[in-house]
Amino acid sequence: MIQALQYEFMRNALLAGLLVSIACGVIGAFVVLNRIVFISGGIAHAAYGGVGLGYFFGFSPVLGAVGFSLLAALGMSLVQRRTRQRADTLIGVLWAIGMAIGIILIDLTPGYKADLLSYLFGSILAVPTGDLWLMFALDVVIVTLVALLYKELLALSFDETYATIANVPVGALTLLLISLIALTVVMLMRVVGLILLIALLTIPAAIAGQFVRDMRAMMLLGSGLSILFTTLGLWLSYTLNLTSGATIILVSAAAFLASLGLRALGSRAAGATGEYGA
Amino acid sequence: MATQMETPPVAEIRGLWAAYEHEPILEDINLVINRGDFIGLIGPNGGGKSTLLKVLLGLLAPMRGEVRLFGQPPVRGRRMVGYVPQSLAFDRAFPIRVHEVVRMGRLSRRGPGRRYTDADNAAVHTALEQVDAWHIRDRPFGTLSGGQRQRVLIARALAAEPQLLILDEPTASVDPQGRADLYEILRKLNEQQMSILLVTHDMLAISSYVKSVGCLNRRLVYHGAQEVTAEMLDLAYPCPVELIAHGTPHRVLAVYPSGKQQEERP
Numbered sequence: 001m002i003q004a005l006q007y008e009f010m011r012n013a014l015l016a017g018l019l020v021s022i023a024c025g026v027i028g029a030f031v032v033l034n035r036i037v038f039i040s041g042g043i044a045h046a047a048y049g050g051v052g053l054g055y056f057f058g059f060s061p062v063l064g065a066v067g068f069s070l071l072a073a074l075g076m077s078l079v080q081r082r083t084r085q086r087a088d089t090l091i092g093v094l095w096a097i098g099m100a101i102g103i104i105l106i107d108l109t110p111g112y113k114a115d116l117l118s119y120l121f122g123s124i125l126a127v128p129t130g131d132l133w134l135m136f137a138l139d140v141v142i143v144t145l146v147a148l149l150y151k152e153l154l155a156l157s158f159d160e161t162y163a164t165i166a167n168v169p170v171g172a173l174t175l176l177l178i179s180l181i182a183l184t185v186v187m188l189m190r191v192v193g194l195i196l197l198i199a200l201l202t203i204p205a206a207i208a209g210q211f212v213r214d215m216r217a218m219m220l221l222g223s224g225l226s227i228l229f230t231t232l233g234l235w236l237s238y239t240l241n242l243t244s245g246a247t248i249i250l251v252s253a254a255a256f257l258a259s260l261g262l263r264a265l266g267s268r269a270a271g272a273t274g275e276y277g278a
Numbered sequence: 279m280a281t282q283m284e285t286p287p288v289a290e291i292r293g294l295w296a297a298y299e300h301e302p303i304l305e306d307i308n309l310v311i312n313r314g315d316f317i318g319l320i321g322p323n324g325g326g327k328s329t330l331l332k333v334l335l336g337l338l339a340p341m342r343g344e345v346r347l348f349g350q351p352p353v354r355g356r357r358m359v360g361y362v363p364q365s366l367a368f369d370r371a372f373p374i375r376v377h378e379v380v381r382m383g384r385l386s387r388r389g390p391g392r393r394y395t396d397a398d399n400a401a402v403h404t405a406l407e408q409v410d411a412w413h414i415r416d417r418p419f420g421t422l423s424g425g426q427r428q429r430v431l432i433a434r435a436l437a438a439e440p441q442l443l444i445l446d447e448p449t450a451s452v453d454p455q456g457r458a459d460l461y462e463i464l465r466k467l468n469e470q471q472m473s474i475l476l477v478t479h480d481m482l483a484i485s486s487y488v489k490s491v492g493c494l495n496r497r498l499v500y501h502g503a504q505e506v507t508a509e510m511l512d513l514a515y516p517c518p519v520e521l522i523a524h525g526t527p528h529r530v531l532a533v534y535p536s537g538k539q540q541e542e543r544p
Contacts, residue, residue, distance in 0.1 A: 033372060148391050155382045158374055162434075165335050165361050166385035167353070212373050213418045 004238055009125050013244070016127040017230030019135040020191050021204075023142050025223025027184040028205030029215060030177055033157045039076045039178070041198040042091045044185045046072035046098025048194060051119045052105030061119065062131075065186050072098055073182040077174055122193035122245030124234065135187050142180055146219075153177065154215055191230065192245035203252040204229065207259045229255065286349030287312050288442045288473045289334060294343035296326075296333050303329045307343070307498045311442065311475060316468045317500075318488030319477045320510070325495035327477045331446055334475075335361060348441070357386050360435025362445040365427040370420035376430050377415040380405055383437025398437075405436035409463055425456025432463065442473045449480050461487045 004010045031040050050068025054061030072094060079090045106113060118126065146153060155163040156173050164170050188197035208221035233248030240247075289311040296304040303326045311317060321327050332338040333345055336352030347355025360383070383405065384398040406412040409429040414422065419430065428448050435443055443464070449457045461483055468474055468489075476488060484491055484506065492500035493510035501507070 033369075151381070151385065151388070151394065152390050154374070154378070155385055158372055158379070159363070159368070159382070161337065161363065162361065162382060163385065164337060165356050165359070166382065166438075167357065168385055169390070209371065209373055214373050214375055214378060218373050 008129075009127075010238070012127045012129060012132060013124045013234055014231060015132050016124055016135060016191055017234060017248075018227055019132065019139055020187050020200075021226035021230055022139045022223050023135075023184045023187055024201055024226040025204055025208070025221070026142055026146055026219045027181055028201050028222050028226075029208070029218045030153065030157060031181060032202055032205040032209055033215070033218075034177075036080075036178075036181070037198065037202050038088060039073075039080065039091055040181050040185065040201055042076055042095035042098075043069050043072045043178075043182050044189070044194045044197050045095045047182075047185060047189065048102035048119065049098035049100075049105070050102070051116075052102030052109075055109045055113065055116075056105040062186065062190075065119070065189060066183070068098060069182040069185050070179055073178040074175065077178040081171075081174070118193070119189060120193050120195050121243060122189070122191050122196070124191045124230075124244045124248075127190055131190060135190075138183050138187055142184065145176065145180065149173065149176075150216075157215070192248055196245055196249045199249045200226065200229070200252060203256045207256055210259060210263050225255070226252075286346065288315070288348065289355075289475075290344075290346040290349075291334070292344045294333065294345060295341045296329055296338060297341045298329075302341070303496065304333070304494075304498075305496050307494075309492070309498060309500055311473055313441070313473055314468070314471050316464070316474045316487070316489040317476065317492055318484045318490070319475065319492045319494055320479070320484060320506075321494035321513075327494055328446065330494060330498075331361075331444060331477065334444065335359065357438075358441045360432075360438050360440030360443045362428070362431050362435045362443065362448055364447050364450050365424060365431055366451050368419070368427070372420060374419050375415070376411065376417050376419055376422070377402055377406070379419050379430055380415075380433045380437050383434040386438060401437045401439060402433075405433040406430075408436055408467070409433045410459075423453075423456070424451035425453060425459065428452055428456070428460060429463070432460070436467075440472075442475065443467065444475045444477075446477050447479060448476070449478065449483070457482060 005014075031037055047065040047069035050064030050066065051061040052064070053068065054064030076091050076094055079094070080087045083090065106116065115123065115126075152163065152168045152173055155166065155168055156170055156177075160170060184201065185194070185197060188200055191197075192200050204222040204225040205218060207225055208218045212218045212221055229252040230248050233251040234244055236242065236251065237244040237247035287310050289309070291307050291309040294304055294307040295302060307330065319327060319330075329338065333340055334347070334352060336356050345352055348358055349355070380402045381394060381398065384394060384401060388394055388398060403412065406415055409432050411426065411429050411433055414426060419427065422430065428451070432445075432448070445464075448460060452460060457480065464474055464476070465487055476483060478484065488504070490500070490502050490504055491506050491510070492498055493506070493513050495513045497513065499507070499510045499513055
């Protein structure tokens with residue numbers, strides 16, 4: 001690993017993992033606590049439409065992905081809030097439409113599409129320095145907004161009705177949150193690809209949520225775990241010559257299963273001593 | 279009574295109709311809540327109790343009629359209302375501590391981007407003391423018992439320093455001792471001139487704690503009196519029920535004509 005660090009692409013990869021992990025821990029907590037994992041998965045896949053758009057019209061696919069994921073995010077949260085029933089069906093449909101548009105547009109684009117797979121499966125080893133600055137900027141935006149609006153976002157996540165009665169602008173905050181998810185999704189697309197990113201967005205937060213007692217700690221621990229998983233996954237993929245995105249996901253998933261097992265054991269022990277009564 | 283000419287009532291509902299998707303849930307509701315009232319609202323499930331609370335709290339716009347809180351539209355007047363929901367609805371795995379829950383009561387006073395102040399923390403402290411929950415302020419909310427959770431939710435409402443408390447079946451998940459404790463807390467608050475609107479199924483509250491009873495089943499029967507009248511029973515329960523009155527003797531049910539059947543309603 002040390003010798004690998006002499007390569008710029010490896011240093012960039014580690015930095016990208018670090019920067020993405022910060023967003024992942026913070027936004028992942030909201031995704032898990034608000035139970036919007038499905039919407040987030042939908043946003044990720046719909047973003048592929050933007051990648052296709054970028055290819056077709058010859059602008060940056062990342063920019064296209066930003067636009068499309070924001071659009072998908074707004075559409076899906078609208079569906080979620082307005083329709084009483086079957087919101088998940090509509091979200092599933094939007095998810096597939098975005099993906100299909102991307103595939104067709106790329107079909108229609110002539111020429112060789114070398115880095116197409118990198119959007120699907122990630123390309124953490126090919127992150128240019130410019131993208132690192134973009135990730136850094138997004139982290140600053142996300143952390144600043146969440147810090148400024150922490151008490152409102154906490155109330156929204158914990159008890160939306162009460163937040164509404166307290167005249168918190170719930171609708172606007174939900175849109176903001178879903179937009180931040182969309183931006184995080186685009187960052188993660190670089191690292192693990194849009195097919196797998198939902199795992200990295202939710203697993204660190206889900207593990208952290210089992211062991212902490214407030215949301216701030218959940219975000220911090222989630223970010224820390226995400227850094228650990230991306231670094232460990234990167235190292236494993238380097239030494240074993242495996243696809244980095246998938247390796248990072250499997251490392252995270254292994255940790256998640258282990259944490260569930262640990263928790264089951266812990267609650268059984270606690271149950272035996274009667275620590276958690278009714 | 280003279281003061282009521284000058285200050286508007288705590289809450290005032292005139293000719294209210296409310297509906298979901300054009301299906302009327304509430305029909306021609308009239309209700310005035312005055313300072314110091316302690317109203318128990320009973321009625322069957324689906325009778326519109328939650329809908330009435332939603333309209334009062336500005337969460338649902340009325341189809342017809344007028345609703346005022348402290349003389350203002352609900353969206354503004356609700357700043358002076360403390361709302362206590364049922365504790366069953368919460369995700370027990372949500373990582374949040376008791377004092378953080380209570381501090382949400384201060385949200386309406388500290389807008390977005392502003393930090394909680396010492397005054398907010400003082401209000402949280404007072405509210406937790408009022409419901410005897412100061413000692414559990416650092417516990418995770420999800421690990422509390424039903425009664426403790428409900429007390430914490432009352433503390434959250436109190437932290438807003440409200441003049442009207444609205445509680446939606448606060449004893450649904452609380453054991454008998456916890457229920458009595460909760461009602462004692464409410465009685466003490468009411469003695470300090472807090473107005474209270476309590477939606478409940480619990481006859482202990484109706485018989486021994488509230489000052490007046492209303493019954494809601496699409497229409498509201500409310501006379502500002504403490505007896506449960508035959509009219510209310512007819513409205514509330516399609517089949518005859520036995521109600522046992524606890525506590526003080528004068529709280530015996532007014533009249534219960536045996537064998538009187540509910541009229542057919544459309």
